Amino acid sequence: MERFEEDDDEYEFQQDNAPIHNSKATMSFFENSGITVMKWPGQSPDLNPIEHLWDELERRIRKREPSPKNERELAVFLQDEWEKIPDNIYQNLVLSMNNRVKAVLKANGYATKY
Numbered sequence: 001m002e003r004f005e006e007d008d009d010e011y012e013f014q015q016d017n018a019p020i021h022n023s024k025a026t027m028s029f030f031e032n033s034g035i036t037v038m039k040w041p042g043q044s045p046d047l048n049p050i051e052h053l054w055d056e057l058e059r060r061i062r063k064r065e066p067s068p069k070n071e072r073e074l075a076v077f078l079q080d081e082w083e084k085i086p087d088n089i090y091q092n093l094v095l096s097m098n099n100r101v102k103a104v105l106k107a108n109g110y111a112t113k114y
Helices: 026-033 051-063 071-084 088-106
Strands: none
Touching: 051 071, 051 088
């Protein structure tokens, strides 16, 4: 996040509300670490930016010729393709979060003040 950080920006941690992510120990860690957790609708992991990055990575691996022949080769291909994903892909996913969250809230009948 340091690459995207500006002096006055604040960030919130987004997670999918799985029970383990909401345990007392996890929430205590967030609080003690000064991490603000975003209020997030349950069962919406598809909005998580990392899910879109996994899709991008999978598309890149499927285009590779020849295909990976074993787990070790797949690991090498994954690392190689991950490093090739342009910064603007990450930036656009992060910057689109606000609008995507608003759309989910609106679709679920919540008014947004942002």
